[in-house]
Amino acid sequence: MLLVVSYSCNTFARYYEKISNIKLLFSIPEPIVDIEKSQDTIVKKIISNTQIQEFCFTIRNFKNMENCKKISEVDFEFEIEIKKSNSIFPIKYELYDYLTNEKILLENNKTEKNFVYKNIEFEKKYKLCLIIPKDNNQNIESDIDIEVNIIQKCNK
Numbered sequence: 001m002l003l004v005v006s007y008s009c010n011t012f013a014r015y016y017e018k019i020s021n022i023k024l025l026f027s028i029p030e031p032i033v034d035i036e037k038s039q040d041t042i043v044k045k046i047i048s049n050t051q052i053q054e055f056c057f058t059i060r061n062f063k064n065m066e067n068c069k070k071i072s073e074v075d076f077e078f079e080i081e082i083k084k085s086n087s088i089f090p091i092k093y094e095l096y097d098y099l100t101n102e103k104i105l106l107e108n109n110k111t112e113k114n115f116v117y118k119n120i121e122f123e124k125k126y127k128l129c130l131i132i133p134k135d136n137n138q139n140i141e142s143d144i145d146i147e148v149n150i151i152q153k154c155n156k
Contacts, residue, residue, distance in 0.1 A: 029073030029074045029118070030070075030072070030073050030074070031072050031073070031074045031076060031150075031152055032061055032062060032063055032070060032071065032072040032073075033059070033060075033061060033072065033076065033078070033148075033150055034058075034059070034060045034061070034062065034063050035057060035058070035059050035148055036057060036058045036060075037055075037056075037057050038056035038057055038058055038125065039055075039056055042054060042055055042130075046134055048134075049133065049134050050131050050132065050133060050134055051131075051132050051133070051134045052129050052130065052131055053129070053130040053132070054127055054128070054129050054130075055127070055128045055130070055146075056098060056125060056126065056127050056128075057125070057126055057128075057146065058123060058124065058125045058126070059078065059080075059123070059124050059126070059148060060121075060122060060123040060124075061076075061116050061120075061121070061122040061123075062121055062122075062123075069121075071118075071119055071120070071121055072116070072118055072119075073118055073119065074118050074152050074153070075115070075116065075117055075118045075152070075153040076115075076116050076150050076151060076152045076153055077113045077114060077115045077116065077150075077151050077153060078113065078114055078116065078148055078149060078150045078151070079110050079111050079112065079113045079114070079148075079149050080095065080110065080111045080126065080146065080147070080148055080149075081109055081110045081111075081146075081147040081148075081149060082095065082106065082109045082110075082128065082144065082145075082146060082147075083109065083144070083145040083146075083147060084143060084144060085143045085144070085145075091130055091131070091132055091143055091144065092130075092131040092132075093128060093129060093130050093131065093144065094128075094129045094131070095111065095126060095127070095128050095129075096126065096127045096128075096129065097124070097125075097126065097127075098125035098126055098127045099125060101127075104126075113151075115153075128144075128146065130144060
């Protein structure tokens with residue numbers, strides 16, 4: 001199982017300029033996206049002739065620093081994409097909101113885009129259920145990738 005993050009904008013920069021003895025110091029707002037794998041092991045359940053393995057992860061727009069919490073200074077949207085390897089091994093999967101246990105619809109293996117506002121704390125936990133034949137002893141973690149595509153939104 002691989003978590004991959006793609007980000008569309010490189011905005012980590014500081015600029016310093018001196019104009020006629022006037023110093024201007026400003027910085028571009030910092031985007032913060034934290035993706036955390038919630039567990040090291042996958043919970044296994046056997047129901048009828050299938051085996052269900054669960055993988056949980058959290059997406060948030062803040063990081064806990066030493067004595068404070070740093071929240072993203074930019075708006076962004078993200079979508080989650082589930083990718084299967086080229087393996088011929090049959091794997092089905094379903095994505096759920098971890099708190100409500102509500103199934104999230106995937107279109108072309110992607111969620112709808114989720115908008116996250118700057119300076120407002122956001123955290124969402126997900127559960128990916130992998131459904132495989134019960135008699136399979138293969139490690140399927142390498143057959144599934146979770147990709148989080150993030151697009152910074154600019155205020156106009």
